Amino acid sequence: MPNHDPYVLMTSDAKSKISDSKLIRGALALRCVPADDMYVVHAVETAKGIRQQVVIDRQYTTLRSGDNNAVGQWIRLSENDAHIHHFSLASRPGTAIGFDAFRRMVPGVMDPGNTLNIVVTHDPSIPSELKEVGITEFVGWLISRDQVYPLQLEIEPDEIGLGQLSGKWPIELLATNSVMVVGCGSIGSSAIESLAGYGVGRVELVDPDRLLWHNTLRHILGPESVGRFKVAAMEDYLAKRWPSQQVAAHRLNVVNQAHYLAPLLKGVDMVICAADGIGPRRVVSHLARHAKKPLVMACVLDGGAVGEIVRLRPTPRFGCLLCLRRHLSDHGAMDAEADQELGYGTGHVHRPMTAVPPDLRYIGTLAAKMAVATLLESIHGDHTQQLPGELATVGLRPIGDLSAPFDISRACDIRWSSLPEPRPSCPTCFP
Ligand SMILES: [Zn+2]
Secondary structure, eight states: OOOSSSSEOOOOHHHHHHHHSSSEEEEEEEEEEGGGTTEEEEEEEETTTTEEOOOOOTTTTTOOSSSSEEEEEEOOOOOOOOHHHHHHHHTTTOOOOOOOHHHHHSSOOOOTTSSOOOEEEEEEOOOOHHHHHTTOOOEEEESSSEEEEEEEEEOSSSGGGGGGGGGTTTTTTTTEEEEEOOOOOOHHHHHHHHHHHHSSSEEEEOOBBBGGGGGOOOOOOOOOGGSBBBHHHHHHHHHHHOOOEEEEEEOOOOTTTTTHHHHHHHHHHHHOOOSSSSHHHHHHHHHHHHHHEEEEEEEEEEETTTTEEEOOOOOSSSSOOHHHHHHHTTOOOHHHHHTTTOOSSSSOOOOOOOSOHHHHHHHHHHHHHHHHHHHIIITTTOGGOOOSEEEEEESSSOOOSSSSTTTSSSTTTEEEEEOOOOTOOOOTTOO
């Protein structure tokens, strides 16, 4: 007999069909998925001789696969300690009871003959103190004429997805917010996925490019999306993975189509820029400041040695990207904007990527974290989300030979700095 540990899975619809049936027992039809050693309830006898198909959402492709070749039975119990027996049997793996003992405990069970049968028992009278220790209303059994084993039975919960975070993370607040992500490459796509996971209600994706073969190693998207526009493929990805996420995709080049970007900025709460290159980063810094929107800019520098995430807020206390770069060059730091263009010509030359995929995802996730912290602090007044500074320099594969603030010498070190004040001559800070 089995030394494996098969699972029975039921969607919430299967649970309702059994619970709501006027019968006290009926037939079950199950799909068997041998590779994963599981059975999925796909039809329930709800009235004498009437079998109803169970709703299994399209996204559960494995639950919808398998062969319709397993039969079973469901039985309603009352005033019965069968589920307590199930609990104690299941806590001692490999133990079983005889079929006759099982039949005395669960009257009405069909004789399985020479086959294996699956039985689901439903005891709606389990008191709450027993539920607290793990005794459930539904349990599964694998029965043969010799022996009966307890089966693991898993039922689709009422609440799945982001709703599970309710009361633990401010999903209701963040659902009212929107973030624009400019640049949907390796860092940007990770930031987008993180925003969805944090529960930000709406994202506006901006990128003019297609996903090509060399991108797939470092991108959330894979080979299935090669050739597609990144924004459209990301929109489809989110629809599958984060179905409650609202998404708008904009196939825009922010440098030569900046006039389209400005009105879009009015409709969002903040911006993340993960675009490569001097031009797009300067344009986004300028337009976000003009639109009075906070902006988080993320990139990796010096061939993947350090990550840089800067939060630019439209306040007289802090200057813009240009003011920061001028301040740093006055203090002898590397020109981080020029570093962004290393290896580029003016055409379609792709910079040889040096940062490894998880480092880029790490920077993208951290950028999203900083954006979400900004929303929570500035819009929703959650001061636990105050950041230690405006500029984070992150050690990835640091060599330690750069000047401050890039002189990180250890991997995973995060150094926080402030930003200089706006320069009086700055065309972005004082247009
Ligand atoms: Zn400035």
